Amino acid sequence: MRFEGDGSGIEDLTWGQWAAWGSMQGSGRSEANGGAIPLPEGTTVEEIANLLGFIMSRHQSLRTRLHYDADGTPRQAVSGAGEIALEVVDAADDEDPAEVAEALRARYEDTNFDHVNEWPVRMAVVRHHGAISHFVAMYPHIAIDGYGFEALVNDLANLDRATGRHLAPVAGTQPLEQARQQRTPAARRQHDASLRRWEKQLRTIAPRRYRDSPDKRAPRWWEASYNSPATYLALAAVAARTKVHTGPILLAAHAVLLARTTGNNPSVLRVLVSNRFRPGFAESVSALAQSALCVIDVADCTFDEAVARAWKSLLTAGLHAYYDPRRLWDLIDRVNEERGVEVDTMCYYNDRRRSIAQAATGPVPTEDQLRAALPLGKLRWGPPTDVPDAGCYLHINSVPDTIDYTLRVDTHCISPAEMEACLRGLESVIVEAAFDPALSTGVRSMPAPV
Structure with missing residues (x-):
């Protein structure tokens, strides 16, 4: 052709x-x-x-x-x-x-x-x-x-x-x-602001994201997905009460599960930002997505408070995800050298739903409807691999009328049993939060791992 x-x-x-x-x-x-x-x-x-x-x-x-x-x-x-x-x-x-x-x-x-x-x-x-x-x-x-x-x-x-x-x-x-355009003064100012935020976070977060896994496997990287109609319904109730998009709710739940699993709070996640809100980018057929850090303290608070913190962190991250990655790589190397330890930032969250990311419309579901939907959840294991990836990577998949998500982990960081607990726990947290605005995250302030 x-x-x-x-x-x-x-x-x-x-x-x-x-x-x-x-x-x-x-x-x-x-x-x-x-x-x-x-x-x-x-x-x-x-x-x-x-x-x-x-x-x-x-x-x-x-x-x-x-x-x-x-x-x-x-x-x-x-x-x-x-x-x-x-x-x-x-x-x-x-x-x-x-x-x-x-x-x-x-x-x-x-x-x-x-x-x-x-x-x-x-x-x-x-x-x-x-x-x-x-x-x-x-x-x-x-x-x-x-x-x-x-x-x-x-x-x-x-x-x-x-x-x-x-x-x-x-x-x-x-x-x-x-x-x-990326050589213009306006773009350089955006780049500089993004890297200032990165540097502040890199210098203050705990360097480790995970404890040693109790069940290291070979092949090393494992993947599983979970389809949850109950989470889809529950998000409508939480979104109606908290007045936020469903994305921060899912992010907050994932941050809670990470803190419970790893013993590390705040939860530190790289979120992928589309950058499509920038002028001329919405309709561009190109690669524009970049990552920014979300640092979310989920200790000693209700889930609704964790959602508010996730929303604020996500909003700020979205404004600081446009930069020259080469300079970020240099910055990470410099901070690691100055701190004398490698700071792990390889924990990712990616919401792929885009145009279908709205909560279910219509009346907020009843508690009986949510409970009835819980048995419909389905866990799917993918093939393990030795292709290197992040320590933990959660994808919210673009599947309509449900919440479908895929978790890929390094089993040297998170065991398969912990992985399954995270997948099922995300559903459980959001369903429990749907009708309990006072629900605690169940995370207590703790010393950061070193």
Whole structure:
């Protein structure tokens, strides 16, 4: 498929690209997102080819590969034109095309991108009995983050799928311009303010996040998910009473469970901030997400008070998550050296729900309704791995009409039993809080581990 679009050249990485690049260096993986979905009957290969050409021509991030300077510094290299293949996979007559599509999705995700030579888009269709049945696509995080993927999907409304014609100009600040903007005095002031907050926190938080795990496993990193209709209902009651979004409530509950599990208060979590509220970024198909620290004291207070503290911490973090990650890495090294200990900041919280993050609408559920929903909770264990990750990483998944969340832990920090207790405990805390505004967090002030 031939494509051509506005903007080309070699520029500095954007701060969002640097953040994704740093994460890739730590994990050794491209950290891609995408999926496999069924297509409406009658969809043609030509329509999907038009879609591929459309997104490649409109969005610089999808025409970007990495260029390494002589000293090894990566830069973004945006091409103005090129060619990309749409893979067509024929499923055998006796094969399930959905299974073929899922296997293809897994291969796309598990195979690292060649970021120097490969376009950051993998796209395919599955053909079964001569008709197109499924669509598969994958994009690395250095090209687009979760909100960038949502912006990409929204921009498809500007494509005439039959002809490939563009129905509106592309919106949002593109990566080449982002890099240039990040050299302006206004951006440097934002960067400096963000790093001042980081430095204050790095110098005052306890260096350790976890106690030694009583059950270290091999493979080392474990993952489990929990689906909780009861939490979804309970959030409506807590949100109505506390007058906050459901995000801070979930964050507060996670902070409480971490403090109970690790014996470490305040809870210190890196939250991922979209940065989409900044001018020109809402519709940008690019990588803009960066992390900021939330330090939440959940001791000697009610859960409602913990929610208020989480909301305040989350709001402040959101205003201080736009900075050059290289300077943060330098700052962390300097503070570690001056404190004489490595300060652990590798505990993450990521709310992926975006546009579906509202509480359930309608009347606040009754206590009987909540109790009836509790047995519907389902725990799912994922495959363990030795691919390095954070000590603890909680994802709130984008699943409608329920709360679905995934916890990935280093079993040298948190045991599998503690992991399950955290997953079930998050549900329990929020359900108990739904009808008890005086509910205590159950966390007492304690000396920080050293």
